[in-house]
Amino acid sequence: MAVVSTEATPVATESDIVAVRRLVRETAAKLGFSLVDQTKVVTAASELARNTLIHGNGGEMELITLNGPRVGLRLKFHDHGPGIRDIQLALRDGFTTGSGLGLGLGGAKRLVNEFEIDSQVGQGTTVTVTRWK
Amino acid sequence: MERIPILRMGEYLLVTIQVDMHDRLAMTLQDDLTNRISETSAKGVLIDISSLEIVDSFIGRMLGNIASMSRVLDADTVVVGMRPAVAITLVELGMSLTGVRTALNVDAGMDLLRNSLDARKDALYGSRIH
Ligand SMILES: Nc1ncnc2c1ncn2[C@@H]1O[C@H](COP(=O)(O)OP(=O)(O)O)[C@@H](O)[C@H]1O
Ligand SMILES: [Mg+2]
Numbered sequence: 001m002a003v004v005s006t007e008a009t010p011v012a013t014e015s016d017i018v019a020v021r022r023l024v025r026e027t028a029a030k031l032g033f034s035l036v037d038q039t040k041v042v043t044a045a046s047e048l049a050r051n052t053l054i055h056g057n058g059g060e061m062e063l064i065t066l067n068g069p070r071v072g073l074r075l076k077f078h079d080h081g082p083g084i085r086d087i088q089l090a091l092r093d094g095f096t097t098g099s100g101l102g103l104g105l106g107g108a109k110r111l112v113n114e115f116e117i118d119s120q121v122g123q124g125t126t127v128t129v130t131r132w133k
Numbered sequence: 134m135e136r137i138p139i140l141r142m143g144e145y146l147l148v149t150i151q152v153d154m155h156d157r158l159a160m161t162l163q164d165d166l167t168n169r170i171s172e173t174s175a176k177g178v179l180i181d182i183s184s185l186e187i188v189d190s191f192i193g194r195m196l197g198n199i200a201s202m203s204r205v206l207d208a209d210t211v212v213v214g215m216r217p218a219v220a221i222t223l224v225e226l227g228m229s230l231t232g233v234r235t236a237l238n239v240d241a242g243m244d245l246l247r248n249s250l251d252a253r254k255d256a257l258y259g260s261r262i263h
Binding site: 014015017018021022025035036038039040042043046047050093100101103104106107110111 | 227
């Protein structure tokens with residue numbers, strides 16, 4: 001799998017979530033994603049960036065462009081927050097430890113093709129998602 | 134502080150969301166609208182989201198809150214102009230937007246608000262007209 005480019009961007013403020021949406025949108029459009037696929041991956045990114053900020057106390061997003069044999073967009077949201085104790089539970093629609101709707105993780109998973117959570121309690125969380133063109 | 138403008142048109146309030154809102158701006162809009170409905174005794178609120186490129190669970194929750202709050206204050210809310218790609222994505226995200234009335238565009242949304250207000254007036258005063 002050929003990684004064409006990697007770019008890291010901070011997720012430390014609410015404005016950063018807006019910037020993440022814009023960056024993911026521009027990149028997906030450049031890769032030739034359909035409008036619906038752009039919308040799906042940007043929405044997933046918005047949910048995951050908010051989780052990084054709110055639940056993970058801030059972190060960063062790595063944006064990886066994949067080219068060959070398939071074209072795709074991979075996003076890695078990384079934080080050094082409290083971690084997720086029970087990942088299965090966190091993925092369940094409606095589950096929240098905050099004041100959200102509890103749709104972010106499960107919803108983001110449905111909006112992408114590949115989804116992976118790596119989380120250690122007390123260490124932090126990395127959520128990696130990939131959407132293929 | 135940055136704010137989304139709320140226009141008054143007779144018995145209705147009109148909001149056009151034209152920017153990619155950060156979360157606090159969305160919360161401010163929710164509070165501002167609630168205050169304006171109560172100040173003006175508006176009977177309906179029309180929210181135009183045709184410029185919005187995405188609606189995530191945060192914005193979805195805001196729209197739901199505005200609809201519930203306006204109901205308590207005796208006003209109807211209609212959300213208009215949702216892009217097809219946004220609607221498709223919302224369903225997959227798992228957001229049903231229950232309790233939020235929607236229309237395709239501003240004209241259809243205004244019709245919905247007017248009809249609903251007429252129906253309410255009829256229910257109140259209709260029996261006296263013979
Ligand atoms: N980066 C993260 N760090 C720690 N906990 C997280 C993280 N992301 C998600 N969680 C946990 O998973 C739960 C569900 O997340 P989500 O589905 O996005 O719903 P919400 O954000 O509305 O609570 C959160 O309430 C939180 O407990
Ligand atoms: Mg969330």
